[in-house]
Amino acid sequence: PKYFSFGKSTINILHTKLRHNCILNYDLYRRNIIESPNCICGQKEDVYHFFFVCKNYVNARNNLFELPVLNRLEETILINSRLLLWGSDNLSYYTNCFIFSAVQTGRFNN
Ligand SMILES: [Zn+2]
Numbered sequence: 001p002k003y004f005s006f007g008k009s010t011i012n013i014l015h016t017k018l019r020h021n022c023i024l025n026y027d028l029y030r031r032n033i034i035e036s037p038n039c040i041c042g043q044k045e046d047v048y049h050f051f052f053v054c055k056n057y058v059n060a061r062n063n064l065f066e067l068p069v070l071n072r073l074e075e076t077i078l079i080n081s082r083l084l085l086w087g088s089d090n091l092s093y094y095t096n097c098f099i100f101s102a103v104q105t106g107r108f109n110n
Contacts, residue, residue, distance in 0.1 A: 006097045006104075018047060051064075077090070087099055
């Protein structure tokens, strides 16, 4: 989809790497690139951990989920890792761009 190219290129590349499982420790571990799948907090660092669990990023997570676009969406659609990384065919281009913007500014800037 066109919204995959949304955002500043450096941050968009990060978003794309997350989407394709090639940046977090769990992903690198599965490819025998590093020796531990764990985050610096000690838990397995996968996408779910990155977005919803890691105690080191509570503020970033709160910033992300308090953004109006995600707040409003929460009433109509399940907000999960898949939505944050891939968007949804059931949402408009603009809503997908808002989601991508929220992820890129709310979560990646921390
Ligand atoms: Zn962690």
